[in-house]
Amino acid sequence: MKLSYYPGCTLKTNAKNFEDSAIAVLKTLGVELVELPRWNCCGTVYSLASDDLIHKLAPIRNLIRVKEQGEDRLVTLCAMCYNTLKRANIFVKKDKESRDKMNDLMDREKINYEGDVKVFHILELLRDEIGFDEIGKKVKRKFNGFKVAPYYGCLLLRPEEAGIDDMENPTLLENLFNSLGVETVDFPYKNECCGAYQTVNKVDLVVQRTYTIINYAKKLGADMVVTSCPLCEFNLDRRQEEVKKKFPDFEGLPVLYFTQIMGLAFGLDKKSLRFDLNYINPEPLLKDKKLL
Numbered sequence: 001m002k003l004s005y006y007p008g009c010t011l012k013t014n015a016k017n018f019e020d021s022a023i024a025v026l027k028t029l030g031v032e033l034v035e036l037p038r039w040n041c042c043g044t045v046y047s048l049a050s051d052d053l054i055h056k057l058a059p060i061r062n063l064i065r066v067k068e069q070g071e072d073r074l075v076t077l078c079a080m081c082y083n084t085l086k087r088a089n090i091f092v093k094k095d096k097e098s099r100d101k102m103n104d105l106m107d108r109e110k111i112n113y114e115g116d117v118k119v120f121h122i123l124e125l126l127r128d129e130i131g132f133d134e135i136g137k138k139v140k141r142k143f144n145g146f147k148v149a150p151y152y153g154c155l156l157l158r159p160e161e162a163g164i165d166d167m168e169n170p171t172l173l174e175n176l177f178n179s180l181g182v183e184t185v186d187f188p189y190k191n192e193c194c195g196a197y198q199t200v201n202k203v204d205l206v207v208q209r210t211y212t213i214i215n216y217a218k219k220l221g222a223d224m225v226v227t228s229c230p231l232c233e234f235n236l237d238r239r240q241e242e243v244k245k246k247f248p249d250f251e252g253l254p255v256l257y258f259t260q261i262m263g264l265a266f267g268l269d270k271k272s273l274r275f276d277l278n279y280i281n282p283e284p285l286l287k288d289k290k291l292l
Contacts, residue, residue, distance in 0.1 A: 017274035
């Protein structure tokens, strides 16, 4: 299976471990990601103003690139890119007048966009098209005595029309980990905000959120927190340095992408999982658990 793939900016820089591990895992599952040519930034944050059409052009231009390739589906990895692309797509589908105005603004594009590309997240691909039973058949490594705290964050679940799972009690990651033989803790903070882009100018707020989330995961006996969002990963992983300065008693946890856990389960070479890009090195823990 080949799928058009939108990487977004962060997966080419700070979240290369997410991209590399996802590509390796999907290859094992028989899926080839075909990177979209001439892609541009998704716009990062979806504009909430209904008349702010100019800030919806960036995501729609990427969907035009999909149509230019003769495709009608686009898979994403980054939760923020997914949220922005999905919501812009929903907007133009519902509002023909705005869609026509946007097409007029993009007068140099050879194709008018009509809202006919399906935007979906890699987790939807794993759940709805590959299936957890098939994923389970690829498992080569046992995770005895190992627990993870699944962390969804906000952008995969909200708003409801764009969410990939129940916003109050999502279970997609838990079901995925169950297929891998990985035990999960019942984590009440799994759908709480990490502080998001407030990390730019309100670091203290994010430090407090990170302290609360990581501390509770540790209290529940989790060996690590596992996420699917580069911004969440940055806040929960890299901000632990500031957390330790503010809370001297704080004991951190490694934070991994779910694709890195899948790669471990599939017995993939650690070079493709890029643990070197995780701020808190997970390798000592993984070796202790006989997972490396």
